[in-house]
Amino acid sequence: xxxxxxxxxxxxxxxxxxxxxxxxxxxxxxxxxxxxxxxxxxxxxxxxxxxxxxxxxxxxxxxxxxxxxxxxxxxxxxxxxxxxxxxxxxxxxxxxxxxxxxxxxxxxxxxxxxxxxxxxxxxxxxxxxxxxxxxxxxxxxxxxxxxxxxxxxxxxxxxxxxxxxxxxxxxxxxxxxxxxxxxxxxxxxxxxxxxxxxxxxxxxxxxxxxxxxxxxxxx
Numbered sequence: 001x002x003x004x005x006x007x008x009x010x011x012x013x014x015x016x017x018x019x020x021x022x023x024x025x026x027x028x029x030x031x032x033x034x035x036x037x038x039x040x041x042x043x044x045x046x047x048x049x050x051x052x053x054x055x056x057x058x059x060x061x062x063x064x065x066x067x068x069x070x071x072x073x074x075x076x077x078x079x080x081x082x083x084x085x086x087x088x089x090x091x092x093x094x095x096x097x098x099x100x101x102x103x104x105x106x107x108x109x110x111x112x113x114x115x116x117x118x119x120x121x122x123x124x125x126x127x128x129x130x131x132x133x134x135x136x137x138x139x140x141x142x143x144x145x146x147x148x149x150x151x152x153x154x155x156x157x158x159x160x161x162x163x164x165x166x167x168x169x170x171x172x173x174x175x176x177x178x179x180x181x182x183x184x185x186x187x188x189x190x191x192x193x194x195x196x197x198x199x200x201x202x203x204x205x206x207x208x209x210x211x212x213x214x215x216x217x218x219x
Contacts, residue, residue: 027113037115059125067117072105120182123169141169169200
């Protein structure tokens, strides 16, 4: 199957300015409103896991452009030879599992929203190392700015297989409206309160994506 590395794919969505305005207004309010919770989480991480408090990883954004996604740290440092994602479950701390289950670990990513790296809603940004593993259909997820939450996240989150997740991402690209974004934000609030969907079966989060058909190591 032919894969493609994305260099640039500008968004084709109408009312992009309105979407960006929504990101700035709601993102700014969310960042201010959750500041006490973020401060408490930072102190808890510092006391439990030490430094650094924040986790940064290169992710692929709009058009495949790389940016640094910022989240709260949830894992212990990797032991030599245990850098592979298969070891993530062993590295996850009890505090980290709580932060992920409640999505508190995502709060620093609101800065990415204000910077324009992310939208509040869109396909979740994935590691840049995946870029040359997508087929042409899957690569369409980069036609829009990635999101803090998205259509796949409210329809199964990490319990989905890679093919299911990519289909939902591309569906969002083709059916975007401001109304859909507001619906996804409302559904996200419900999902966060209910919890669940944080982990794929047998993995701390998701298995490594290895190719266009959604195949993954260990499956």
